[in-house]
Amino acid sequence: MPKDPAVLFYTSDFISGTLTMSDEDVGKYIRLLCLQHQKGHLTEKDMLYICSTYVEDVYEKFEIDADGLYYNKRMENETKKRKKYSESRRKNILNRYKQKGISAPTYVATHVLHMENENEDKKEGIVKGRKQTARPTIEDVKNYAGGVGLIIDAGAFIDHYESNGWKVGRAQMKDWRAAVRNWCRRNTKPQLTNAQKQTLASLKQFDERMKSDAGHI
Incomplete structure (x- = not known):
């Protein structure tokens, strides 16, 4: 299955969480989040490649796992929820094709192209699952x-x-x-x-x- 190209991104939370950071540090932070989404937990070399040196405001956004790798907990949670939801959608589509006795298109078996916001988080003012x-x-x-x-x-x-x-x-x-x-x-x-x-x-x-x-x- 190809790497998922997207993840839910909460702009309001991001703005409030980076309000006191410089524009340069915000740029470093968002690049590290994108890299984590595509690569997984990051090495010290990954961090320094983007930050050049230790930047406290950026590094404090990441935790360190048992292997000494860096990761942003929110990004990891959103990635897992996206993957779980996409897999559920994929299985449902495959079952519908199976019930009709026909083969599913290749793209259905490898990747779900569309995802609605059915985040498990309870957000004020959002009714879960309502379009x-x-x-x-x-x-x-x-x-x-x-x-x-x-x-x-x-x-x-x-x-x-x-x-x-x-x-x-x-x-x-x-x-x-x-x-x-x-x-x-x-x-x-x-x-x-x-x-x-x-x-x-x-x-x-x-x-x-x-x-x-x-x-x-």
Whole structure:
């Protein structure tokens, strides 16, 4: 199986953990993390190759194992969780092919191309395993509405749902196309025929004459 080319990277945690480091030391640190991800635990030579000399702010980010090799504990944990999840996905895909009685493509047997964020860590504000519905652009809304014969102010639609976090009532929006249709039902006035318009105009004139006559009694 080829080396996994990626790992989950938590930008907020990284920024807070390197806030007091110089830009140069941050560069050394991120390169060492990448090297560990691809190579495994690092030798003193690996550390010095990138750092040139002992850099306390960088070295303190790494622990030393029983063999005297350096490793960042967070990177190691994330790498293991990624590997575990990818292997689980690979097995599930292979089982589906097996149930259908067909051979799986080579890439499925060797590497899982896509990984969703199902990290085992509990993060505030993240619901584990929940996918967020893709949000449409103004062009998406215009194109969909035009395709089904609806008239909509796409900008107003986008602004409204951006402002409330893409919620319908208290629930997260599941289908923006359905929301477009409901929006049009609520905000689009029905198109009247010429006969209906004439009738409404006659009724309005009649009401005005009644009001005028009442004023003279």
